[in-house]
Amino acid sequence: MANYSGAVKTVKGGYHFRITLVKIFVYIVCIFLTIIAIAPFIIMLFNASKDRLEIQKANLNWAPEITNKTIASLLPSKSFIANGKYLLTSKALGLPFGRGFLNSFIIAAGATILSVYFSALTAYGFTVYRFKLNKLLYGFIMLIQMVPTQVTVISFVEMMYKWNLTNNYIPFIVPAIAAPGTVFFLRQYMASALSLEMVEAGRIDGSSEFGIFNRLVLPILKPGMATMAIFAMVTNWNNYLLPSILLDDLDMSTIPVLVGKLNGNKYSTEYGAVYWGLSLTAVPLIVFYLALSKYIIAGVALGGVKE
Amino acid sequence: MASTKRKRAKLEKNHWGYIFIAPFFLTYLIFQVVPLVDTFRYALTNAKAWYTDPSQNFDFVGLDQFKVILEDTYFRDAMYNTPVMWLMGFIPQLGMALLLAAWFTNEKIRVKGQGFFKVVFYMPNIMTATTVGVLFLAFIRPNGFIHNFAVSIGYLKSSRMPFTSEWFGRGIVAFIQWWMWYGQTMIVLIAGILGINPSFFEAASIDGASGFQTFRKITLPLIKPIMTYTLVTSLIGGFQMFDVPNMFAIGNNSAAFGPHVTTIVIYIKKIAYTGTTSVGKACAASVFLFAVTAAIALFLFWIMRDKDEAKAKKAAKKRAKEQAALEGGNI
Numbered sequence: 001m002a003n004y005s006g007a008v009k010t011v012k013g014g015y016h017f018r019i020t021l022v023k024i025f026v027y028i029v030c031i032f033l034t035i036i037a038i039a040p041f042i043i044m045l046f047n048a049s050k051d052r053l054e055i056q057k058a059n060l061n062w063a064p065e066i067t068n069k070t071i072a073s074l075l076p077s078k079s080f081i082a083n084g085k086y087l088l089t090s091k092a093l094g095l096p097f098g099r100g101f102l103n104s105f106i107i108a109a110g111a112t113i114l115s116v117y118f119s120a121l122t123a124y125g126f127t128v129y130r131f132k133l134n135k136l137l138y139g140f141i142m143l144i145q146m147v148p149t150q151v152t153v154i155s156f157v158e159m160m161y162k163w164n165l166t167n168n169y170i171p172f173i174v175p176a177i178a179a180p181g182t183v184f185f186l187r188q189y190m191a192s193a194l195s196l197e198m199v200e201a202g203r204i205d206g207s208s209e210f211g212i213f214n215r216l217v218l219p220i221l222k223p224g225m226a227t228m229a230i231f232a233m234v235t236n237w238n239n240y241l242l243p244s245i246l247l248d249d250l251d252m253s254t255i256p257v258l259v260g261k262l263n264g265n266k267y268s269t270e271y272g273a274v275y276w277g278l279s280l281t282a283v284p285l286i287v288f289y290l291a292l293s294k295y296i297i298a299g300v301a302l303g304g305v306k307e
Numbered sequence: 308m309a310s311t312k313r314k315r316a317k318l319e320k321n322h323w324g325y326i327f328i329a330p331f332f333l334t335y336l337i338f339q340v341v342p343l344v345d346t347f348r349y350a351l352t353n354a355k356a357w358y359t360d361p362s363q364n365f366d367f368v369g370l371d372q373f374k375v376i377l378e379d380t381y382f383r384d385a386m387y388n389t390p391v392m393w394l395m396g397f398i399p400q401l402g403m404a405l406l407l408a409a410w411f412t413n414e415k416i417r418v419k420g421q422g423f424f425k426v427v428f429y430m431p432n433i434m435t436a437t438t439v440g441v442l443f444l445a446f447i448r449p450n451g452f453i454h455n456f457a458v459s460i461g462y463l464k465s466s467r468m469p470f471t472s473e474w475f476g477r478g479i480v481a482f483i484q485w486w487m488w489y490g491q492t493m494i495v496l497i498a499g500i501l502g503i504n505p506s507f508f509e510a511a512s513i514d515g516a517s518g519f520q521t522f523r524k525i526t527l528p529l530i531k532p533i534m535t536y537t538l539v540t541s542l543i544g545g546f547q548m549f550d551v552p553n554m555f556a557i558g559n560n561s562a563a564f565g566p567h568v569t570t571i572v573i574y575i576k577k578i579a580y581t582g583t584t585s586v587g588k589a590c591a592a593s594v595f596l597f598a599v600t601a602a603i604a605l606f607l608f609w610i611m612r613d614k615d616e617a618k619a620k621k622a623a624k625k626r627a628k629e630q631a632a633l634e635g636g637n638i
Contacts, residue, residue, distance in 0.1 A: 019415055026410050030424050036486065037427050043452060044442055056450050118330050125327025134324065137332070144335070146539075146604065147343075150547040150572050151597045154579045154589045155345035156338065161357035178335035209323045238435045240550045241572065245580060256437040256550075263441050263554050274445055281438050289433045293426045300429065300491055301498035 041282060047275035049080035055271040083276040093266060093273060095258050096250055097280055103247075104254040107169055108236040111176035116229050119182035120221055124213055126183075127190045128199055138187070145180045150241065157245050167252040172243065176236070182228045185303070189224035227299040230292055237285075255281050346597075349590035356584035365587065372591035382592060384566045385574040392477050392552065392568070393545030396484030401537070403485070404492035409522050411493075412500045425497075428490030436487070440554030443483055476564030480552045484545075492537055499533040500526055535611040539604050546600045547572055571596050 047055055054077050088094060126138050160171045194217060202212035218225075240256040247253050259281050261267075262274045289296065350372055354365040376382045407428075411421050418424075431439065446453040449467050457463045463470070470476070503526065511521045549572040555564045556573055569577075571592065579589035 023416055026416055026418055030418070034424065034427050037430055037490075040442060040446070043446075118334075122328045122331040125324045129321045129324025129327070131321050131324040137328065144339070146543065148543050148547050148597060148600050150549065150575070151593045152339060152342035152346055153572075154575060154586055154593060155342035155349060157579075158345070158349075158357050158586060159342060175334060175338035178331050178339065183331065203320075209320070213327075234433055240435075240437050241576070245576065256435050259435065259437045259441055260554070263444060263557065271445065271450060274441070278438055278442050278445070281435060285434055286430070289430060290426075296433070297425050297429060297494060300494045303495070
């Protein structure tokens with residue numbers, strides 16, 4: 001960067017110098033934001049390997065001068081396995097995280113499969129058939145995307161109590177059939193990816209209407225459905241409010257519900273165990289995210305250009 | 308155009324449309340419409356939670372529940388906290404996202420490693436909100452690193468005293484909302500800016516417009532629809548804020564913030580399933596949430612609308628109609 005300082009004298013050089021300054025500033029901001037985005041997770045992982053005293057003592061190391069002790073208090077330590085054992089198996093503190101992963105997976109996978117398949121079915125119905133209420137009903141789907149879902153939470157819970165569906169997977173999986181946002185996305189996707197001539201050709205070959213959809217159309221929609229599946233998976237995995245009311249049996253609880261319990265009184269001094277539990281739930285998601293980040297970022301960009 | 312026979316076949320096939328969309332509407336009816344109607348119905352009664360009163364002997368009380376919640380200071384706190392915390396997070400979220408989007412799409416700056424930065428900035432958004440909430444709670448509790456920092460700079464007197472300032476509580480919730488969402492908004496805005504016809508920018512450059520002028524006069528007006536969309540979806544989400552503030556509002560460790568970070572949904576859940584389990588009151592609050600969100604969303608759409616856009620929409624509709632007619636002819 002130093003070579004540029006000599007060029008300030010000429011007009012063109014001044015311009016380049018200014019751009020370089022802006023560039024440096026941009027990179028400083030970006031690196032700062034990168035640290036803010038990542039640091040909480042690093043601290044979480046490192047603290048998961050410390051015992052209670054080590055975390056407590058880190059307290060005193062914010063002194064202005066950096067000593068060996070400061071550095072040692074930032075790095076991981078050796079209580080990782082002990083903390084894990086404590087959280088998973090101890091009678092007083094143990095939470096069934098293994099079972100929680102299974103529950104979360106069943107709910108998220110079930111809801112994802114239903115929402116993606118039936119959304120494709122619905123979008124196909126609107127795209128291919130010209131029935132009387134087509135426009136009106138599609139307009140209705142656009143409108144209900146805006147309805148705040150939490151408004152109906154209490155009545156939904158009351159209904160589930162009446163139907164005796166507490167501590168059950170059904171309230172989290174079956175309603176996923178009606179996913180207005182996914183229908184909207186797949187309808188847009190079909191407009192560009194699906195040719196109606198192909199549907200016509202399928203009919204001439206004598207396929208049934210469902211046969212055409214399942215065998216000819218679904219394979220074409222795969223990329224769009226995969227994008228929606230990733231987001232459905234994450235949303236359903238992270239869902240908290242409804243499970244926190246309807247799943248009061250620990251063995252039926254999902255990961256967010258179990259993590260919420262780490263906020264309770266009996267964990268108030270078990271710092272290491274709390275960080276360990278948080279890491280346990282964060283790491284699989286981070287791995288999932290990094291593996292699919294290309295598709296996720298592209299999906300976010302697509303989702304925004306809805307207008 | 309076609310024979311009567313073919314026309315009839317077309318008609319018969321088109322009935323399949325109803326069969327294809329039936330599962331969606333049936334599910335929506337049972338799991339969304341029925342509870343929505345129930346919400347309005349319960350709001351006019353003194354119903355209690357089903358598990359405390361399985362016989363469901365409740366009376367119609369008219370608008371009494373609305374009067375009760377409007378006099379409830381706890382509900383008033385929630386009505387204040389929710390929009391305040393949303394705004395405290397949303398303004399810097401949109402500002403940061405706009406700034407980054409302007410930089411990342413600027414030809415002259417040409418930021419390298421954009422793919423990396425996008426992945427990193429979006430990462431917090433994918434995390435379980437409860438995990439994030441408990442994590443930051445652990446940071447601000449005595450012995451957490453933010454707490455320790457506050458002690459070392461003398462903001463807090465003792466290493467055992469928790470944070471108690473109500474604005475610190477709202478601030479940390481707003482910070483987390485910002486932290487989780489600015490990356491998402493940035494990606495959406497970048498996509499919007501990249502969708503602008505490049506000839507606009509070329510014309511501006513030929514006219515000698517500065518980078519800032521181009522941004523203000525060309526980029527901003529053209530991404531206004533996307534910003535409206537972001538604003539409205541964020542507002543609807545913001546009024547339903549629950550997972551993160553809930554971690555700071557419940558539990559003994561954080562009781563210091565209790566009423567100061569309570570949101571409307573936290574209030575609804577608490578009123579329905581603790582104490583007297585008043586489902587009637589909770590549903591009245593839900594109706595209130597519904598009305599307020601709808602009113603503000605409509606108001607935002609109305610002030611952000613512009614005439615050119617309305618005209619463009621009309622034209623687009625006409626085009627869509629023509630295309631539909633064309634497609635209809637094909638099938």
